[in-house]
Amino acid sequence: MKMKRSILTIAAGLMTGMLFTGLHVSAQTNADTLADKVSAIQEKITGFEDRLTTDEGDLSKLTKIKFSGYIQSQYLRYENPSNYPYNTFMIRRARVKLTYEPASGVAFTLEPDYQPNNFTLKNAYVQLNDPWLKTFSLWAGKFDRPDYEVEYSSSNLEDLERSKVITSLYPDEKAIGVKLEIAPPRIPLKIQIAGLNGNEGLTYSDAAGNVINAPQQNGDFDKYKDLMARVTYGFKLGNFGALNIGAHVYYGKVKANSYDVLNSDYTYNKSISNPGNSVKRNWVGFEAQLYMDVLGGLALKGEYLVGVNGTPGYYSTTSTTSQSVSSSNDTLFVRNITTTAVSAKPAIEKNFMGYYVYLIKNIGKRHQLAVRYDYYDPDTKISGKQIGTNKYAANTTNITDHYDYSGSANGNVIATDSRTIKTVTNSLSSGTGDVAYGTWTMAYSYYFTDNIKVQLAYSVPLNEKAGKVDDNGNGNVISKYNVNNIAGVLDYSKVFPQNTLTLRLQVKF
């Protein structure tokens, strides 16, 4: 029994020892495993931190790039019979704007417009902002001309299209040049001074109506650079609203491209020695925008522009030579004829005036109603009745002969006549381009979200009654058209239908 007990005691002792040893070994192993795991996790965290640093670096580069843009898809229905088709779906804008800020205060902007059959570069400029006063910025490239309605993005336009006076003076809105902007951060003052090529979007034609400059290609037509300056100031009217006022001046020139310059009423003004000399494009504009809180946002905005807008002329010569031989009695006549045909159109400096007034009412967060009246008279020096009558014509034909009896042949006297014939066709008539327009536009916008809106607009252009009417009731200021094999005439002695209905869907991002 004793032995049995001893064996049991030894066995129990051995087992206890083994158990403790096992537990110790196990605890040691667990501690080692835990330390390994912690170490492994630490390594992983270090790895994640490194990766995060790299990712943050990459991400910070991406935050320097900003994408924005908008697409405007619309349905149009025209009343003007010269428009064919009279209804159409179209993409008005498909723009993506890319801005890259490689360093604080430096930004590059590129904004192409993608059309189904066309690609144009709308904005492309470098902007340098002063990092100290945060007041000055210098722009170089292609950007909006400094004017209220021009700078107001068409994605925000309440009445869908800009006013006629603005689209006539600043076609395509953009111009190439440099611009200095001064906008102190704590003062609601903004000064813009720009030097521009000045010809962007403008179309000049020869005597036959063919385009002589390079529209849409940003080709600079002449050596003259235009200067534009704009000043705006804002007044806060407490919680009632705010009033912004401003003015801009355009001081420009364009190559006359002809030897004669006409006054705005189509009378002769002056001759210039060199067609490379200039005619003026000078005007001023005054603007005001009043924002009120009257059961929601209410805005009254307007701009008035007046000045002189010069248009280049055209001067082209073509020469041909011919010879005729005839004899009479004992004289042989040899006639060398040089015929020079001059096709010319004088340059003209037209006095113009135009304005627009908007009334905009926001109703709740989603609805907006807008009414606009805009007026543009491209030639204020002639009345409606004078259009078609006022014209300038200086058509001449000069023949000069120079005889030389210098030789003889077979007993005949040879008389050589060097004849020059110069025919000059130099004329310009007032016409449809001088007709003033007043246009009413009513529009409704519904914002589904801040990014998506649908707009319905109806514009009613009313042309000035122009020209004289004959006994049959037909006017002398007309525009002929031939669309879809149907010929017709737009008679400007009457107000003819030109209304347009537009339904537009816009998505902005």
Next chain:
Amino acid sequence: MKTSKRIFGSASLIMIAIIGFAFMPAPKKITVKGSDTMVILAQKWAEVYMKSNPSVSIQVTGGGSGTGISALINGSTDICNASRPLKRSEMEKLKERYSTYGIEIPCARDGITIFLNESNKVNELSIQQLSDIFSGKIKNWKDVGGANAPVKLYGRENSSGTYSFFQENVVKKDYATNCQTLPGTAAVVNAVKNDKNGIGYGGAAYSVGVKQCKVKKDAKSPSYLPTSENVKNGKYPISRYLYMYMCNRPTGEIKKYIDWILSPEGQKLVVEMGYFPVK
């Protein structure tokens, strides 16, 4: 011309219907979004107001002043809380979208407090020193009378109004690249509390478990703590208004709520929550 008349007539009817619809009374739900500095105050206001007006539901979220202003512009909030005034570019956006510059209502005042770890020997700093610290020019506490230890910067994200206000009025240049940005003043306070070399900034109401640093206008001026009295009498140099912005003048339930916030009862909560009243 007949077609024009028909179109014009139909358009007029549609517009009348829209106007009628737009002026229908709005449901009694108010959304408030914006400043993280103001979020605890805005939540308190909403909580107390809803207790006495159970039919009104007020939803308050933070995200920063910039986020709130964006929400106001895109129409997803009725009231935007902002710890800074609207920027010119933001006003332009409001104007383009709603034909209004927005309505600004100062609803409280705040002293931007400089938070230091309780073990930090430094007790006061001038505006210039703060600018040098947060722009990275001063990197060691010994340069401002503290221990020989690196300065650890904690600040807010750039969507924060406090971030913009502090940058424009104190730092006046870019923040140092090593300034760690945190989502909310509470997170800044927490970081400084756990970092003996830390320094941060934010609304006075959040200043718990950290040391408030006295601030002086310049080296020769006396220094002040952001107390109610010092903020009120303008002695504390980094104080500001806190604003509520709306697209239009408030009407209906929103007007009642704003009027209540500006009433003695609403302003009493401003003080209770650690801010300073406007009146």
